Amino acid sequence: RFGGELRAARMWFGDMPFGRDGSWFGRASFSAQVERPVGRLRLVSRSFGAVGVGSDVPPQEFVHLGGPTTGPGYEFHELVGRIGASQRLEARFPVPFFALSLGRYGNTGSYATLAPYLHTGYIARLDDAPPAGQRSVGWYPSVGVGLLTVFDLLRFDDAKGVPDGRWSFSVDVIRDFWPIL
Numbered sequence: 160r161f162g163g164e165l166r167a168a169r170m171w172f173g174d175m176p177f178g179r180d181g182s183w184f185g186r187a188s189f190s191a192q193v194e195r196p197v198g199r200l201r202l203v204s205r206s207f208g209a210v211g212v213g214s215d216v217p218p219q220e221f222v223h224l225g226g227p228t229t230g231p232g233y234e235f236h237e238l239v240g241r242i243g244a245s246q247r248l249e250a251r252f253p254v255p256f257f258a259l260s261l262g263r264y265g266n267t268g269s270y271a272t273l274a275p276y277l278h279t280g281y282i283a284r285l286d287d288a289p290p291a292g293q294r295s296v297g298w299y300p301s302v303g304v305g306l307l308t309v310f311d312l313l314r315f316d317d318a319k320g321v322p323d324g325r326w327s328f329s330v331d332v333i334r335d336f337w338p339i340l
Contacts, residue, residue: 163189170215184213186220201251203274208244216241224280224299227329231278232301232320238294240282249276249305259309267309274305278318299324312336 167185188209195202207229209222222243226235229245256271279300303318316329332340 160192161190163187166220170217182213182215184211184216184220186211186216188222199252203247203249203251205247205249206245209242211241222282224282227316227318227327227331230280230299230301230320231303231316231318231329232324232327233280233294233299234325238280238282238299240284240296242283243281245278245280247276247278249274251307256308272307272311274307274314276303276305277301278303307333 223236225237258266
């Protein structure tokens with residue numbers, strides 16, 4: 160699964176909306192998820208990257224990383240810059256688990272999927288000082304483990320940013336359901 164986006168805009172300054180006092184800015188981003196079965200194991204790679212370009216890029220067009228998807232073990236949007244990328248590598252394999260009853264429809268089966276992972280995020284700026292409350296330029300690695308249950312539709316994650324991140328816990332449904340939520 161691959162995706163990308165290109166955006167461009169112009170911001171005008173002064174009294175005349177179409178005057179010469181303005182600046183162009185834009186943003187380019189990509190995402191990719193690749194899965195490969197290897198016996199009972201499934202290897203999953205999830206990548207994301209973005210860059211904000213222009214002379215006066217507004218803060219909302221910067222790259223914001225952090226939180227369960229783009230920076231587990233770090234606060235939501237704690238990592239901010241003009242250039243950013245994140246990469247997750249995980250191995251999923253079935254483990255014994257108790258069956259959850261679905262009433263007259265049966266049960267969920269007696270297995271779950273365990274998904275230990277390594278994750279890293281990178282953030283860069285074109286200016287020197289980080290905004291208040293945000294971290295400086297560099298790599299932000301983390302380690303974690305996910306547990307997928309109820310037919311692999313529900314995911315529980317626990318992660319730790321290393322060396323100086325925090326412990327984080329999250330609950331989510333698989334990405335296929337995100338558009339309808």
